[in-house]
Amino acid sequence: MSVDMTNFTDDTQIDGRDLDLIRLLQIDSRLSTATLARRLGVSRTTVQTRIDRLVGRGVIGAFTIRLGEAVQARRVRGHVLVTAAPKAAAHIEAALRTLPQVEALHSVSGPYDMIVEVAANSIEDLDRVLDAIGMIDGVERTTSSIILSTRIRR
Numbered sequence: 001m002s003v004d005m006t007n008f009t010d011d012t013q014i015d016g017r018d019l020d021l022i023r024l025l026q027i028d029s030r031l032s033t034a035t036l037a038r039r040l041g042v043s044r045t046t047v048q049t050r051i052d053r054l055v056g057r058g059v060i061g062a063f064t065i066r067l068g069e070a071v072q073a074r075r076v077r078g079h080v081l082v083t084a085a086p087k088a089a090a091h092i093e094a095a096l097r098t099l100p101q102v103e104a105l106h107s108v109s110g111p112y113d114m115i116v117e118v119a120a121n122s123i124e125d126l127d128r129v130l131d132a133i134g135m136i137d138g139v140e141r142t143t144s145s146i147i148l149s150t151r152i153r154r
Contacts, residue, residue: 014059017042021050022060029063076126077147080116080133088138089113095136101129112143 020040024031033044033051040047054060084092089107096102096116104117116133120126126146134142 013057018050018054018059021047022054025051025060025063075119075121076123077117077119078126078130079145079147080118080130081112081143081145082114082116082133082139083111083141084113085138085140092136092138096133099129099132101125 017040021036024036024039031039033047036047037044051060082092092114093105096105099118101118101120102116103119106115106117107113108115118126118129118133120129130142130144133139
């Protein structure tokens with residue numbers, strides 16, 4: 001994933017070396033400070049200080065993992081477009097938080113109110129999740145799309 005300097009305000013004080021560090025961490029957030037230092041041509045202390053500063057200022061929000069392609073390929077993924085009853089969004093969000101198959105919830109503009117990203121271990125499990133989402137009080141209508149393949153992931 002590329003990082004654009006225009007996305008940062010002056011008070012975040014991001015320089016080119018910070019951007020290089022961020023790019024390396026986006027590729028593999030498990031890289032050791034020694035490896036990062038070697039690739040950036042600086043000391044380990046400098047790398048750790050920069051990481052701490054970026055985390056402290058909220059530029060880096062989390063260090064995470066991405067499941068490998070072999071694991072991702074076995075999961076059935078989909079998007080659920082949700083039309084919600086007026087004033088039901090908070091209740092629907094709370095209910096969706098209880099479903100472990102829900103990976104993300106987006107509030108959107110347009111004919112739908114929300115997009116729910118789901119992933120399940122089987123088509124049967126996904127079917128149950130889609131039914132559960134449709135049964136939540138305040139959900140007026142859903143439209144589901146199963147993801148067949150992912151062409152670009154950043």
